[in-house]
Amino acid sequence: DGSTDNTEEILEPYKDRITYIYKENGGQGTAVNAGIEAATGEYIGRVDNDDLFAPEKVERQVEMFRQNPQLGLVASYTYVIDAEGHIKATREVPDFSKHGAFLSLLQHCIFCQPTVIVRKECYDAVGPYKNIFAEDYEMWIRIARHYPADVIREPLTMYRRHDENLSGQDRLTEKNAEISAFICETMDTIPMEELIPGVRSIPHAHDVRGAIFLRHNLYKRAGRE
Secondary structure, eight states, X not given: OOOOSXXXXXXXXXXXXXXXXXXXXXXXXXXXXXXXXXXXXXXXXXOOTTOEEOTTHHHHHHHHHHHOTTOXXXXXXXXXXXXXXXXXXXXXXXXXXXXXXXXXXXXXXXXXXXXXXXXXXXXXXXXXXXXXXXXXXXHHHHHHHHSOEEEEEEEEEEEEOOGGGSOOHHHHHHHHHHHHHHHHHHHHHOOHHXXXXXXGGSTTTTHHHHHHHHHTTOHHHHHHO
């Protein structure tokens, strides 16, 4: 994404093993889209420069895709590590088997970015990433609306959290505003029967819409529900 830190020169010894793509700076969403467009594989996995994959991660997730051809997305648990690589916590994924990943994602971001592998055809179907801070969360909502998801309930990545990569208050405020916007956009376009199949036979099902807005501090929208 227009790096100015001699990235290409540093990667020169590894070019027999990787494909290096240069593009002008345009934001993370545009960089991810460029990578997806260039990719020729059946599955897309992302790892940021300070996160780590377990050696067996890709193999385990691809095997789950092959056993369940209908899946669009497979995630996993992750270890949370500090700057030195020490494990500080394990981030799990809540059980969404009863109502599906889509309804869970509308309430909060249940996946950690480096854990996710997506079937490439899903990106072709739902469209490119938006160039926003919360681009992963927004994309997963779009994918989960049309494709089932599953999780390997073991830590297969190491997600690094340290002072340099934590969001500042201004960035966090903007990210929250973006999340509120795409939650409202999604909720305005989805019929209740799609949100909760069999809604007519479920008592208080309409309360779910209000609860989703409340989870994102959208109190006026929740009140109108």
